[in-house]
Amino acid sequence: MATDYKWPAADQRTMIGKRVNRVDGPVKASGRAKYTYDLVRPNMLYAQSVKCPYAHAKVTKIDSSAAEKMPGVVAVLPINDVGKEIFWAGTDVVAVAAVDEPTARDAVRAIKVEYEQLPHLVLDEKEPDLSEAEKSEWYKVALKETSGDPAAAFQQSEVVHEGYYGSPVIVHCCLESHGSIAEWPDSDHLFMHISTQNVPGIAEQLGKAIDFPASNIHVHQDHVGGGFGSKLGLDPWGVASAQLSKKAGGKPVKMMLDRKPELETAGCRPSAYARVKVGAKKDGTLLAWESYSWGSGGVGGGGSPPIPYVWKIPNQQKQHVNVVNNIGPSRAWRAPNHPQACVLTMCALDDLAAKLNMDTFDFVKKNIDLLDPRSKIYSEELDVADKLMGWKTRWHPRGDKTAGAVKQGLGLALHTWGGRGHNSNTDLTIHPDGSVEVKMGTQDIGTGTRTSILQVVSDTLGIPMDQINLQIGDNTYPRDSASGGSSTIGGVSSANFRAATDAKNQLFAKVAPALNAQPNELESVDGRVRVAGDHNRSLSWKEACSKLGATSITAHGTNPGEGDLTNSGVGGVQMADVSVDTETGIVKINKMVAVQDCGLVISPKQAESQVLGAMIMGVSYALYEEKVMDQTTGTMLNSNMDSYRLAGLGDVGELVVHLMSGPGYDERGVIGIGEPPTVSPGAAISNAVANAIGVRVPFLPLTPERVLEALEKAEAEGARA
């Protein structure tokens, strides 16, 4: 009989869905967790590099002779040799490995590089003229699309709003910078410690880059200090460390980025700006969308934001132009393209609702059918969020009319994401002494992957989490996938559920005779294997495993596989309550509410942390973050953590998380939660600010300067009118 892989019903779950502490919490909170950056390998060398100061240039001359002669310098490696074209400032040109870091830095200063400067563009917020964009090398027309009959629909619209919105390029700012330690134990084997979200994928990428068999590259990582989408692929630094180590006779070479290059060159979230026109009937029925959008995906151009976001507006006309500029490498940033699309859409619709004199909450409910296929989820979530925020009792029409300079307002936004489990493989072994081992080539990027795997295995085998020895973070273990796209939880939980179910069934087959029962009559609960319905016939887990004799059981679990254990497509609603000081322009977050669905929740404590973290990251990009570029020099002006400001502990207000769960949600299976709650904060906070001060601040981040500018502009327009 084929096994029916089905998550246990709510009353059968022992560890799935339980609030447990993160299993790697103690090692992290005691400072004992070792990250790539922390490792000191025997005889390790330190690498530093000469970086191109120009945004666009060609390398014309490299003189590293002085550096090569310096005591302590072991290897010098051109990364972008003479003749190579450089596309953004901070790009590595020549790397040096030396006995210690100060020597490596001295050597870098002794290297002379000459460049031919080429024309650059680092700005992106200026609206490109479409006819010029079609001819210019700085622009790529990415999208021209019409659906329905937008011209007729705008004719029918009784209320039309036109607005201007945007979200700038921001960076990932992982606290552990990008980098690696490479060493060659012998000329046939390369060993990499690397800070990555993709332990299983690095060997192929690196093998290709250095023309070396992936099978001979060992990759290991225990902990990673943040990735957020910027550590999915192999970096030039990974390649350089491997090559420097080779040149240095195989000695370990550590190459970690300093903070400045980390912010300049280790990842950009593309910008998105748009002129949006939306039309509705007087009763709020949404009819038409028109947008002309643009943004920078860096030198590659990039895609286009999915607008109108989540709304199936029947009549649409859309054009998108990519600004091909030298701002830095575009990389996935937690929910790629969604936060930008959410700002462009939800802010325009919030302005339309204001023009209709409607509460945005009612406007969304009025058009709920356009949120197909998640209309029901959004509707339920809006009601929960309303209760948690007190929206219906506290909402006021646009512009807080109370006295005083500090104005209060509410805003909301909606979002979606996929999150189906990725390809996973795991090996689960039950030893005759009762110990259990799980090996899996995945990684825990801070999302609680270790904890979730252990909860699933513990629940399925009926033994405590601390009796299971889980090993991850190594490419010699069964292959998992990169942790990206909120795909890890669905993959690892499904694969381990299948493996644990199979291993348990194999164990039951061995144990059944001793209990005078059939294998399918057995269950494993609370550390005992027993006959269901007759608990007197039981063995302790250890006794049961001893029936295996001298042979352990190893079950291999995969995802995808039999049974609907993971799913895709979630909805989320967020509401923000802000205060804005109209004299200083300072925005303060009073409270945020996130209502999120993610199917069956394996590990609620860690899932909530994902949502809380996403909201906090959201406050950060809504209020503070922007990669500020200088067109004259082509460089980033705020490449350190004082001027590239992240939200601090005192900036985030009260945060409330509600996960939709139970009937209607659990049976969908496990769905990832890392990215979706990152999407809405920008739009929700911008809408709350507009509700507070009565005018739209068009671009994120909502800095005091931008808030005051919007207020002054509105005042000047009021005076003219």
Next chain:
Amino acid sequence: MSDQEDVKGPGISRRSFLKISALTTSAPLVLGPTVLEVEGQEVHVYGPGKTPVTLNVNGKRLSANLEPRVTLLDALREKFEVTGPKRVCDRGLCGACTVMMDNKAVYACSVLAIDAQGKQIVTTDGLAPEGKLHPVSAAFVDNDAQQCGFCTPGFVMATKAFLDKHPNATKEDLHRGLGGNFCRCGTYAGIKGAVAQLSGGGQQKGGA
């Protein structure tokens, strides 16, 4: 400029600097300071070569030969493999390298190793013996105040130093007291919960 020459600062004035003469011209291989005479006083000048440095870290005496430009953070991490303190901004801006020096929270990236001699340095690694958790670390675990965990050791030390000084902290005290540390994953709700638990307020994750 002339009127500034006689200004006596905490260090050596420009005029006295001109009067400096070396008493000993040490050979480059000799470790230890060069002794200069400044206005009749002997002044020990270290570097640029390596010099012996002894630190008291988590109750242990640790010695190494370091260039004077090496920070306490780099000495801890690269020479002594004490890696609880993290190197993130390396400019005293983010708090990830926070350690306690004579019971005061300091950014280890902004203290030179030679200046940290003779002081008691405590890092998260030394708060509790291996296998045990200090109450501050335990409160971080209970409140899930770590995700990637890279900022966590710095936050734990900043929290310990803060609570030692402010056992009955208000919300505003807390926002200011822990305002010198940053987290990218967004663990502030958990950290606030940890502080509330430690100051007797119970768990209140998510609370403002």
